[in-house]
Amino acid sequence: MLGRRQIREKWMLLVPAMAVLGVITLVPLVNTLWLSFTDARITAIVTPVKLIGLENYVYALTDPDFQEALWRTLYFTVVSVGLEVALGISIALLLNQEFRGRTLLRALIILPWAVPTIVNAVAWRLIYHPDYGALNSLLFQLGFISSYQSWIGSTQLALNMVILADVWKNFPLVVYVALAALQTVPGELLKAAAIEGAGPWKRFRAITLPWIAGPLLVVIVLRTIEAFRVFDIVYVMTGGGPADSTKTASFYVYQEYFNYLRSGSGASYAVLVAGISAVLILAYYAAARRQDQGSRA
Amino acid sequence: MRRTPMQSALLYLAALAVALFTTAPLIWLALMSVSAPSDLTEVPLRWIPSKIDFSRYQALFDLESGAGERFLSAMRNSVLVAGAATALALLIAVPAAYSFSRRRAPMVLLFAFLATIMMPPITYVLPLYTAFSGLGLLNSKVTLVIVYTAMLLPFAIWLMKANIDVLPVEVEQAAFMEGASTSFTLRVVVLPLALPAIAATAMLSFLVAWDEFFYALIFTNDLTAKTLPVAIADFAAGRVTDYGVIASVGVMATLPPALLAICFQKFIVSGLVAGSVKG
Numbered sequence: 001m002l003g004r005r006q007i008r009e010k011w012m013l014l015v016p017a018m019a020v021l022g023v024i025t026l027v028p029l030v031n032t033l034w035l036s037f038t039d040a041r042i043t044a045i046v047t048p049v050k051l052i053g054l055e056n057y058v059y060a061l062t063d064p065d066f067q068e069a070l071w072r073t074l075y076f077t078v079v080s081v082g083l084e085v086a087l088g089i090s091i092a093l094l095l096n097q098e099f100r101g102r103t104l105l106r107a108l109i110i111l112p113w114a115v116p117t118i119v120n121a122v123a124w125r126l127i128y129h130p131d132y133g134a135l136n137s138l139l140f141q142l143g144f145i146s147s148y149q150s151w152i153g154s155t156q157l158a159l160n161m162v163i164l165a166d167v168w169k170n171f172p173l174v175v176y177v178a179l180a181a182l183q184t185v186p187g188e189l190l191k192a193a194a195i196e197g198a199g200p201w202k203r204f205r206a207i208t209l210p211w212i213a214g215p216l217l218v219v220i221v222l223r224t225i226e227a228f229r230v231f232d233i234v235y236v237m238t239g240g241g242p243a244d245s246t247k248t249a250s251f252y253v254y255q256e257y258f259n260y261l262r263s264g265s266g267a268s269y270a271v272l273v274a275g276i277s278a279v280l281i282l283a284y285y286a287a288a289r290r291q292d293q294g295s296r297a
Numbered sequence: 298m299r300r301t302p303m304q305s306a307l308l309y310l311a312a313l314a315v316a317l318f319t320t321a322p323l324i325w326l327a328l329m330s331v332s333a334p335s336d337l338t339e340v341p342l343r344w345i346p347s348k349i350d351f352s353r354y355q356a357l358f359d360l361e362s363g364a365g366e367r368f369l370s371a372m373r374n375s376v377l378v379a380g381a382a383t384a385l386a387l388l389i390a391v392p393a394a395y396s397f398s399r400r401r402a403p404m405v406l407l408f409a410f411l412a413t414i415m416m417p418p419i420t421y422v423l424p425l426y427t428a429f430s431g432l433g434l435l436n437s438k439v440t441l442v443i444v445y446t447a448m449l450l451p452f453a454i455w456l457m458k459a460n461i462d463v464l465p466v467e468v469e470q471a472a473f474m475e476g477a478s479t480s481f482t483l484r485v486v487v488l489p490l491a492l493p494a495i496a497a498t499a500m501l502s503f504l505v506a507w508d509e510f511f512y513a514l515i516f517t518n519d520l521t522a523k524t525l526p527v528a529i530a531d532f533a534a535g536r537v538t539d540y541g542v543i544a545s546v547g548v549m550a551t552l553p554p555a556l557l558a559i560c561f562q563k564f565i566v567s568g569l570v571a572g573s574v575k576g
Contacts, residue, residue, distance in 0.1 A: 011402075013479075014396050016393070017389050017410070018406075020389060020443075020446055020450060021413055024443065025421055025447060027424065028423075028424035028428075029421060031424035032423060035424070042423075094312060094315065097308060099305075101312060105316055108319050109315075110558045110566065111558070114555045114558035116507065116508045116554065118508075118530055119326075119551050122529055123322055123326045123547055125533065126543065132340070132540065134325050137340070137341040137342035140341050148340075168318075229418070229419070231418075231419070235510075235514070235530070236530050236533060236534075254419060263427075270417075271420070273417055273419060277415065277417055278412075281412050
């Protein structure tokens with residue numbers, strides 16, 4: 001039981017954390033919400049701000065460019081996370097086999113994760129360079145392409161090329177989570193299934209996948225939350241171009257704020273993006289909770 | 298189950314493919330950084346440098362060269378900001394984690410903390426920008442330290458709580474019986490036992506701060522506060538004709554986190570897995 005002194009201490013110990021998070025996140029969040037109902041602009045001199053009700057939202061929700069940015073972000077999120085998961089599970093299955101060099105390979109996988117996001121973006125930008133890039137040279141020398149391509153200069157290719165770079169950096173997390181989960185799959189179960197005549201694919205579908213689904217779901221939702229707010233890699237690799245073909249939701253809000261200096265309107269976009277994120281965050285807790293209860297049962 | 302030779306061959310082929318996929322971009326980045334500028338503009342490329350050229354690294358470590366001044370000040374800023382934010386975050390996180398672990402602070406609050414870092418930074422950035430600008434705190438390392446502390450806190454509290462949960466509670470109870478205060482117990486009993494966890498949390502926090510770009514991009518504008526990620530974006534955006542310079546800065550920014558990740562792999566991987574999966 002907690003004594004009265006200890007109950008008071010419970011809160012005292014939390015005060016610094018609550019103060020920092022309150023000032024740096026809660027206050028700005030409320031402020032952004034308020035701004036979204038105003039016609040505020042970023043100006044050098046202080047100008048009076050007028051409340052304009054839902055006008056910003058009406059505009060935002062009917063703005064075809066913003067809708068396109070949201071769909072683009074959705075595409076980015078679904079494709080990158082999908083590829084990371086497919087790649088992550090496959091590599092984890094491979095690393096779960098016994099072979100010479102396994103420890104080394106397991107250690108190497110952490111490298112992409114350790115590369116700073118901006119270095120990753122810059123490195124891939126150089127690799128995709130239309131004239132001197134490694135990708136063009138490699139594919140040309142292997143005979144896969146007959147002429148150099150403008151990978152991130154083409155509206156059709158650019159977003160997919162950014163996705164590839166993002167997948168390369170982020171697949172290790174899925175590998176490690178999947179590998180940790182794979183190590184808990186009971187070997188006897190797999191062996192018994194094999195004796196019953198179940199092939200490798202059937203064993204994977206019927207035993208392994210359900211067994212690792214819980215932790216996998218949690219990391220999938222976590223990666224979805226992160227992918228949905230993508231900004232850094234786009235800023236460095238393409239600047240949202242060509243012709244807005246890589247302009248994601250976060251990038252859209254950034255431009256509304258810092259290029260067009262419309263803080264009120266930008267805030268309404270930001271609130272909409274935050275709303276979508278909030279739904280994803282709730283999904284994360286649902287998944288994590290289910291996983292936690294599953295592992296306790 | 299024995300593998301057939303065919304299966305073995307496929308297994309090793311797959312392992313080789315994974316190894317190549319994982320390392321090729323990095324090896325190429327390193328090669329670019331030591332290739333002669335003319336090698337890098339050959340069509341098709343000259344993959345193996347005609348001679349190894351370390352001149353860019355020399356320039357990066359020379360304060361007198363333009364690139365060196367930009368690189369070294371950014372490196373200094375990154376180390377100071379990430380280091381200070383990590384220290385501050387842990388200082389605040391350990392008591393908070395103790396409260397969640399041993400004083401039954403409501404878990405809803407911890408979830409709310411974690412939700413703050415899951416929100417896109419774009420939802421916080423403008424009010425912060427306005428406030429720091431009003432306080433005359435734009436383009437200052439202090440500003441980044443404050444913002445990064447808030448960014449690191451939730452995850453640090455979360456990891457520390459998970460680790461304090463598994464420490465034996467008996468010693469603490471004995472200390473309380475003897476009339477020790479909570480702060481004394483925290484410092485003398487809990488802290489030494491939690492030291493490995495603190496080290497792991499500090500390492501992950503440092504790496505997250507080292508990687509941060511968005512706030513640094515918006516809150517800083519010159520050598521006094523620009524961190525490495527912002528400096529690298531500048532190098533890449535500028536009219537550099539020698540791509541090896543960009544590559545060498547990239548290699549230098551990758552070395553510290555890569556070395557940490559390789560040396561403390563077990564630590565980091567278990568922290569990552571725990572941090573992303575446990576609910």
